[in-house]
Amino acid sequence: xxxxxxxxxxxxxxxxxxxxxxxxxxxxxxxxxxxxxxxxxxxxxxxxxxxxxxxxxxxxxxxxxxxxxxxxxxxxxxxxxxxxxxxxxxxxxxxxxxxxxxxxxxxxxxxxxx
Numbered sequence: 110x111x112x113x114x115x116x117x118x119x120x121x122x123x124x125x126x127x128x129x130x131x132x133x134x135x136x137x138x139x140x141x142x143x144x145x146x147x148x149x150x151x152x153x154x155x156x157x158x159x160x161x162x163x164x165x166x167x168x169x170x171x172x173x174x175x176x177x178x179x180x181x182x183x184x185x186x187x188x189x190x191x192x193x194x195x196x197x198x199x200x201x202x203x204x205x206x207x208x209x210x211x212x213x214x215x216x217x218x219x220x221x222x223x
Contacts, residue, residue, distance in 0.1 A: 122146070122147055122166075123145060123146050125143075125144040139183075139223035141222070142179075142222045144220060145220055146217050146218060160209055160212050161212075162207065162208070162209050163191075163206060163210060164205070164207065165205050166204055167201055168201065168202050168203075168204075168222065169200055170200050176197050176201070176202055177199065179197055182223070183195060183204075183222075183223055184204040184220055184221075185220065185223055186220050187219075191206045191207075193206055193207065
């Protein structure tokens with residue numbers, strides 16, 4: 110028997126619009142608190158033929174204010190709520206989700222915290 114290792118899928122995360130602080134309110138009156146993207150790039154093209162399931166993420170704000178007073182936070186993709194559970198703890202917020210990103214989707218997938 111021989112063992113080998115290989116990359117199943119490589120995913121990168123990037124913060125969006127970090128140079129300016131702004132709070133946007135959409136038609137549903139939800140405030141956009143931040144956004145990030147998942148993207149596939151680099152030397153390997155492991156994701157190109159595989160679907161990826163995004164299960165959870167914890168985001169921590171860089172300031173010192175507590176997020177405990179925020180309520181009804183959600184993680185959105187294409188203006189659709191994809192998070193199923195949200196936990197706020199001090200300066201961190203954790204999202205549980207079950208979001209499938211198909212191999213045929215674009216190279217970059219954008220998420221917004223509202």
